[in-house]
Amino acid sequence: MKRRIIISLFCMVFILFASAGCSKEIPNRLNWEVEDFTYTDQDGEKFSLAHLRGKVWVADFIFTNCSTVCPPMTANMAKLKELVEKEKLDVHFVSFSVDPEVDTPDRLKEYGKKFTDDLSNWTFLTGYSQEEIIRMVRNSFKAIVEKEEGNNQVGHATYFYLVDQEGKIVRYYKGEKDVPYEEIVEHIKIIQE
Known part of the structure; x- marks a missing residue:
């Protein structure tokens, strides 16, 4: 009888620990909704929020004439892209130009290719007015x-924004330096569970 009780207690404790490990939460989840958009990608094609539905994505803000924060941020995004691919995680990357009058699709494509040979899961966006991007960044990304x-x-902001499958911003992280790569990858895994 005593042995049965001990075994039962052991099983209950094991179940509690096992279930606790399965229900990981991302601390300080933001749940900011990204407003609907349709812009132009680096190939001159229309690209909208609908293209990202059901996908986890990471966004940032850059411009090709940037002489300070954008080159390191874009290099860091390329590194995050490599880490995510190494983990075999399905993630899309989106870089919004904050200088759309200068940043044409061709210019963005040329810029992106300085950092990676594969833009298949990395979209650079333009095709909106300066006022539109100012409003969109303020409303969606705060x-x-x-x-x-x-x-x-x-x-502009120098953060990487993690967005879930429903188009809600989960968290933001440093993007220029001291990027918490491991934390971002861990949070992506939690969202994709």
Whole structure:
């Protein structure tokens, strides 16, 4: 009888620990909804939020004339892309230009190819007005884009935004330096479970 109780207790404890390991949560989940959009990708094709439905994706903001934060951010995004692919995770990457009047599809494609040979799961977007991207970034990503008159540089957020299959922003992470690659990959795995 005593032995049965011990075995039963052991089984209950095992089940509790096993189930606790399966129900991982992402701390401080944001759940900000990305507003609907239809823009133009680096191939000159229309690309919309609908293309990303059902997919986990990582977004950032860049521009091709950037002389400070964008090159390291884009290199870091390329590294994250490699890590995700090494883990065999299905993730799409999206870089929104914050200087759409300068950043044509061809220019974005040329820029992207400086960082990776494979743009099949990395979309660079343009094809909107400066006002549209300022509004979209503010409304969806809770960030600021600032372009001063007569200045070819654009102020913008330097984060990577993790977005779930329903188009909701889960978390954001440093994108320029000290990128928490392992944490991002772990959070992607949790979302895809």
